[in-house]
Amino acid sequence: MKLMGLMAKALQTEAKKVEEMMDDGMQSVRITYYPPCPRPELVVGITPHSDASGITILNQVNGVDGLKIVKDGAWLPLTFLPHALVVNVGDILEVLSNGLYKSVEHSVAVNSEKERIAVGFFFNPRFDAEVGPATDIVGPENPPKFKRKGMEQYVKDYFAMKMEGRSNLEHMKIDNDGCRQ
Numbered sequence: 792m793k794l795m796g797l798m799a800k801a802l803q804t805e806a807k808k809v810e811e812m813m814d815d816g817m818q819s820v821r822i823t824y825y826p827p828c829p830r831p832e833l834v835v836g837i838t839p840h841s842d843a844s845g846i847t848i849l850n851q852v853n854g855v856d857g858l859k860i861v862k863d864g865a866w867l868p869l870t871f872l873p874h875a876l877v878v879n880v881g882d883i884l885e886v887l888s889n890g891l892y893k894s895v896e897h898s899v900a901v902n903s904e905k906e907r908i909a910v911g912f913f914f915n916p917r918f919d920a921e922v923g924p925a926t927d928i929v930g931p932e933n934p935p936k937f938k939r940k941g942m943e944q945y946v947k948d949y950f951a952m953k954m955e956g957r958s959n960l961e962h963m964k965i966d967n968d969g970c971r972q
């Protein structure tokens with residue numbers, strides 16, 4: 792996966808290793824339909840969450856806004872450029888970069904008049920890869936902030952959890968003693 796490889800390169804970790812880990816990786820698609828509602832404030836839409844993926848590419852098929860992200864601690868509604876794709880940093884990229892990239896918390900509100908359709912493509916490592924901070928960027932100067940686990944276990948744990956804020960990432964965190972928080 793070229794994009795993940797380039798993002799890894801920016802971290803000065805071995806891009807090739809990251810590309811290999813993503814090669815033949817688990818990819819999934821979620822198509823979400825949001826019917827219009829005259830009282831959007833009463834409708835859940837998609838609850839706040841970060842994506843468990845490495846990266847997510849979002850296509851807002853019919854150009855109806857609704858996506859909000861957390862920026863500097865506050866919710867910020869986004870306006871898409873026509874025909875643009877949105878690329879979200881997911882939890883796995885935050886873990887891999889040992890916290891340098893931040894997975895974005897986001898949610899979606901429904902529109903009062905128009906239906907909204909979005910297609911999300913989630914790009915993940917292969918099942919036999921390990922999810923954890925890149926070994927060549929951690930050390931005494933940069934102690935690992937996240938646990939390591941096999942991708943298969945990561946996926947199982949993720950699906951056993953409620954999609955809520957950044958809870959998946961919190962679950963991966965280690966404190967300074969190396970214990971789970």
Ligand SMILES: O=C(O)CCC(=O)C(=O)O
Pocket residue numbers: 821823837842849851858897899909910911
């Ligand atoms: O509808 C959207 O734009 C985003 C959907 C989303 O966050 C997801 O499927 O994880």
Ligand SMILES: [Fe+2]
Pocket residue numbers: 840841842897
């Ligand atoms: Fe999402």
